[in-house]
Amino acid sequence: MKAAVLEELNKIVIKDIPKPVIEKGGMLVKVKACAVCGSDIRIFHYGNPRVKTPQVIGHEVAGDVVEAGAEVKAFSVGDRVAIGADVPCGSCVFCRNGMGNNCRINYAIGYQFQGGFAEYIPLNATTVKYGPVHKIPSGLSYEEAALAEPLACCINGLELSQVKLGDSVVVIGAGPIGCMLVIMAKVMGAKKVMIAQRSKKRLELARSTPADVVISTTEEDLVKRVMEETEGRGADVVMVACASPEAQEDAIRIVANRGRVNYFGGLPKGTRNISIDSNIIHYKEAYIHGSHGSIPRQHKTALDIIASGKIKIKDMISRRFPLDRTLDAFAAVENREGMKVIVENP
Ligand SMILES: [Zn+2]
Numbered sequence: 001m002k003a004a005v006l007e008e009l010n011k012i013v014i015k016d017i018p019k020p021v022i023e024k025g026g027m028l029v030k031v032k033a034c035a036v037c038g039s040d041i042r043i044f045h046y047g048n049p050r051v052k053t054p055q056v057i058g059h060e061v062a063g064d065v066v067e068a069g070a071e072v073k074a075f076s077v078g079d080r081v082a083i084g085a086d087v088p089c090g091s092c093v094f095c096r097n098g099m100g101n102n103c104r105i106n107y108a109i110g111y112q113f114q115g116g117f118a119e120y121i122p123l124n125a126t127t128v129k130y131g132p133v134h135k136i137p138s139g140l141s142y143e144e145a146a147l148a149e150p151l152a153c154c155i156n157g158l159e160l161s162q163v164k165l166g167d168s169v170v171v172i173g174a175g176p177i178g179c180m181l182v183i184m185a186k187v188m189g190a191k192k193v194m195i196a197q198r199s200k201k202r203l204e205l206a207r208s209t210p211a212d213v214v215i216s217t218t219e220e221d222l223v224k225r226v227m228e229e230t231e232g233r234g235a236d237v238v239m240v241a242c243a244s245p246e247a248q249e250d251a252i253r254i255v256a257n258r259g260r261v262n263y264f265g266g267l268p269k270g271t272r273n274i275s276i277d278s279n280i281i282h283y284k285e286a287y288i289h290g291s292h293g294s295i296p297r298q299h300k301t302a303l304d305i306i307a308s309g310k311i312k313i314k315d316m317i318s319r320r321f322p323l324d325r326t327l328d329a330f331a332a333v334e335n336r337e338g339m340k341v342i343v344e345n346p
């Protein structure tokens, strides 16, 4: 089968590799769409301790089940399925308590397990049994279904931030994830959603979202503007969806008393530690927390929300490339011009 193989850092080769053999509890899925994630770009250039080369990466996947092992009960050949990233091991204390994204082993599609930039993706028994694998609701295209993965991560962050009816929410960072957070926060009942962005290119993306307020942080002071927009209270929820220590520090300044700050994006290794006046947290009674990845339930919810039509996820897809041009797809993401880029196998 054809695959885009990450052979070493900065080297992806489109080549033929043996078609995977599946386990009794596993399945083989013909990949129809695999969206490129910011983390794919990071793995491509900087690697990841959980990715051993050669490996096929890509974890925002949708396709058709073409083989199902004898022990597979929940799926059959011909099913259209969406596949997410984090695969709970099913047996550690975190997985047993519904926190599979915090699993001790932390398996993931496109990391330890083969990913979706290939003609076929094998799913092992653990993935089929415990992982984010769900049938695609009818009426949903493969490319829309592939985007259930990043949307699930947004749902995880917003659930942990307890976004609720009437909240004011600030999202810092207008990449594809920041834009999805805006859309999802609205669906969850936030009254006023603000998005803040530094670079000009992405301000255009910010303006394409249903955000009530778009803040260009090169042109105006983030803290001042958020205070004006919230009658001096600060925002109930602040989601930091960019890799910036300054943004993480600002978040604590703009959050309301009893508000919630979510560090959605991690900081690259080697970034300075953030410096915060903990008295602000003390007097505001603020909650500072993080989120990463998602659990299978959230992947299913994301699919259902997209299928409901509440979120026009298709509008977020800016470019499509065939598997042969996976590297061009990566370049399109790195140029940061569009939203989501899809590698497809028609
Ligand atoms: Zn992703």
Ligand SMILES: [Zn+2]
Pocket (backbone or CB within 6 Å): 088, 089, 090, 091, 092, 093, 094, 095, 096, 100, 102, 103, 104, 105, 106
């Ligand atoms: Zn586990």
